Amino acid sequence: MSASSDVGFHAQRHARWHYGEAAFWLIVLACGFVFPSRYLIMTDILRLALFAMSLDLILGYAGIVSLGHAAFFGVGAYAAGLLALHGVINEPVLALIAAGLAAMVLGFATSFLVIRGVDLTRLMVTLGIALLLEALAERFSNITGGTDGLQGIEMQPILGQIPFDMFGKAGFFYSLAVLFVLFLLARRIVHSPFGLSLRAIKNNPLRAAAIGIPVNRRLIAIYTLAAFYAGIAGALFTQTTAIASLDVFAFDRSADLMLVLVIGGAGYLYGGLIGAVIFRMLQEVFSTITPQYWQFWIGLVLVVIVLVGRQRLHYGVLFLPNLLIKQIAGRKAVVTVPESDA
Amino acid sequence: MTIALETRNLEKTFGGLRVTRDLSLKIEQGARHALIGPNGAGKTTVINQLTGVLKPNSGRILLEGQDITDLPVHRRVLRGLSRTFQINQLYPDLTPLETIGLAVSERLGHGGDWWRRMGTRSDVNGEIADLLTRFHLLDVMNEQTVTLPYGKQRLLEIAVAIAAKPRVLLLDEPAAGVPESERHDILAVVGSLPRDVTVLLIEHDMDLVFSFADRISVLVSGALLTEGPPEQVARDPQVKAVYLGEEAVNV
Numbered sequence: 001m002s003a004s005s006d007v008g009f010h011a012q013r014h015a016r017w018h019y020g021e022a023a024f025w026l027i028v029l030a031c032g033f034v035f036p037s038r039y040l041i042m043t044d045i046l047r048l049a050l051f052a053m054s055l056d057l058i059l060g061y062a063g064i065v066s067l068g069h070a071a072f073f074g075v076g077a078y079a080a081g082l083l084a085l086h087g088v089i090n091e092p093v094l095a096l097i098a099a100g101l102a103a104m105v106l107g108f109a110t111s112f113l114v115i116r117g118v119d120l121t122r123l124m125v126t127l128g129i130a131l132l133l134e135a136l137a138e139r140f141s142n143i144t145g146g147t148d149g150l151q152g153i154e155m156q157p158i159l160g161q162i163p164f165d166m167f168g169k170a171g172f173f174y175s176l177a178v179l180f181v182l183f184l185l186a187r188r189i190v191h192s193p194f195g196l197s198l199r200a201i202k203n204n205p206l207r208a209a210a211i212g213i214p215v216n217r218r219l220i221a222i223y224t225l226a227a228f229y230a231g232i233a234g235a236l237f238t239q240t241t242a243i244a245s246l247d248v249f250a251f252d253r254s255a256d257l258m259l260v261l262v263i264g265g266a267g268y269l270y271g272g273l274i275g276a277v278i279f280r281m282l283q284e285v286f287s288t289i290t291p292q293y294w295q296f297w298i299g300l301v302l303v304v305i306v307l308v309g310r311q312r313l314h315y316g317v318l319f320l321p322n323l324l325i326k327q328i329a330g331r332k333a334v335v336t337v338p339e340s341d342a
Numbered sequence: 343m344t345i346a347l348e349t350r351n352l353e354k355t356f357g358g359l360r361v362t363r364d365l366s367l368k369i370e371q372g373a374r375h376a377l378i379g380p381n382g383a384g385k386t387t388v389i390n391q392l393t394g395v396l397k398p399n400s401g402r403i404l405l406e407g408q409d410i411t412d413l414p415v416h417r418r419v420l421r422g423l424s425r426t427f428q429i430n431q432l433y434p435d436l437t438p439l440e441t442i443g444l445a446v447s448e449r450l451g452h453g454g455d456w457w458r459r460m461g462t463r464s465d466v467n468g469e470i471a472d473l474l475t476r477f478h479l480l481d482v483m484n485e486q487t488v489t490l491p492y493g494k495q496r497l498l499e500i501a502v503a504i505a506a507k508p509r510v511l512l513l514d515e516p517a518a519g520v521p522e523s524e525r526h527d528i529l530a531v532v533g534s535l536p537r538d539v540t541v542l543l544i545e546h547d548m549d550l551v552f553s554f555a556d557r558i559s560v561l562v563s564g565a566l567l568t569e570g571p572p573e574q575v576a577r578d579p580q581v582k583a584v585y586l587g588e589e590a591v592n593v
Contacts, residue, residue, distance in 0.1 A: 200441075
């Protein structure tokens with residue numbers, strides 16, 4: 001039946017790779033070779049991007065708001081630090097996974113609190129959990145080093161082969177590899193029936209349940225997975241900077257993450273990545289111009305984004321690339337930003 | 343005849359208000375059963391209890407002889423109880439293709455599949471194509487639901503419920519708000535449902551009720567007033583009083 005194959009073709013419409021996506025990742029990879037003096041900030045952006053992708057999974061897809069996503073980042077960061085410090089797992093990749101799993105356990109345990117309530121309750125509960133963990137980390141200073149943080153972390157070579165260098169080159173490519181692998185996984189998941197059911201739940205939980213979707217179970221699953229992602233981001237932070245201090249749990253970190261998604265847009269995976277780049281660049285630019293008042297300018301940018309509308313901004317930004325593609329390839333624009341508003 | 347859906351002494355109160363009073367209904371397998379009653383009679387509240395959105399204060403609900411009173415909404419769907427909503431409950435950002443695809447995937451047990459892409463199972467695709475064709479949605483399958491005309495949305499609402507392959511289907515005012523020109527599609531679809539599917543229809547439109555139903559239950563103030571075949575209910579002086587009373591107020 002032709003209608004059937006037609007349906008199959010269109011159902012996979014968003015799951016197919018677009019040229020724009022390949023170009024995006026090639027540019028990111030190229031940055032690693034073009035700006036050898038900027039590894040530290042670029043690594044920082046990659047971590048933030050991964051962290052933002054984690055929030056995007058729950059916010060952009062499942063519609064769960066969170067002001068305490070740093071809780072998982074922090075647990076991942078401390079777990080990686082402790083594993084390396086005490087020599088439990090010396091190999092960074094294994095330690096990274098272990099740290100992610102630690103955050104995942106916390107995510108699973110707290111998901112039951114988060115899925116209850118509505119948006120406002122969720123904001124408060126997630127915020128509360130992050131604050132609680134920060135206080136605990138401070139209290140148990142014999143384990144965490146308290147306000148001094150974990151000190152004297154020495155990282156072993158990645159896979160026993162590639163040592164972390166002082167310029168951050170290994171750290172950058174390591175972070176990029178981790179980000180890309182986790183991106184591929186996330187991309188696979190959001191285009192599966194499971195991923196689609198999350199969007200259905202976000203759109204209309206009543207109808208989602210009425211077609212047989214176990215709403216709570218799906219929300220628990222994605223929240224747990226997002227915690228894993230955030231834990232990995234936190235572990236990358238510790239591994240590439242060799243420090244873990246209390247500020248990994250800080251409220252600013254969770255709040256910044258929301259801003260990143262507001263800038264980049266939620267619900268299409270690239271929002272966190274693009275948002276992270278723009279957010280850090282703005283931060284850099286503004287803090288160079290006015291070291292004291294850079295937050296004012298970030299705030300102004302946010303207001304403009306909200307007023308003008310992200311879609312229109314994206315259209316403006318993508319106008320030129322789309323035009324080029326149209327002229328050169330003689331085909332319809334492929335660089336589009338499908339997104340649902342967060 | 344076997345009983346497809348049954349309520350036993352169902353009671354529901356909102357604060358001090360008794361919205362369902364000692365309601366015992368029996369709906370036979372394959373029946374075209376209509377639940378009618380004036381505004382505020384508590385018809386939708388009954389549906390919400392049957393589907394699990396609301397919990398009754400007391401009483402039991404049985405689906406094909408099995409007690410489902412304590413089951414959550416999605417489990418009842420998997421057991422073959424599906425519904426449409428009086429006011430469309432769709433996914434504004436999703437397309438008809440995705441909406442129906444989800445319902446089909448869930449029923450076939452692929453809903454939790456997080457690795458395989460949507461659209462790569464030919465059995466699911468076949469069913470989606472079939473439903474889209476039957477409900478005249480093939481031409482708009484890639485449009486966002488929110489952009490569809492109301493009549494199409496209404497068809498999608500029913501298609502989603504059918505996609506769950508229900509053995510018992512609850513239709514909550516399927517033709518509500520549909521313009522006259524698009525009404526025919528909806529009535530044709532409702533009329534062409536397979537006979538082995540039991541249908542409970544909630545409706546205001548008496549023409550539709552009497553052309554469709556083979557049995558009618560009349561609900562007034564949450565309690566069952568009378569029940570019987572259409573001719574008998576139409577002649578019932580109590581029913582006339584209820585409806586005439588309402589019309590007198592409306593005039």
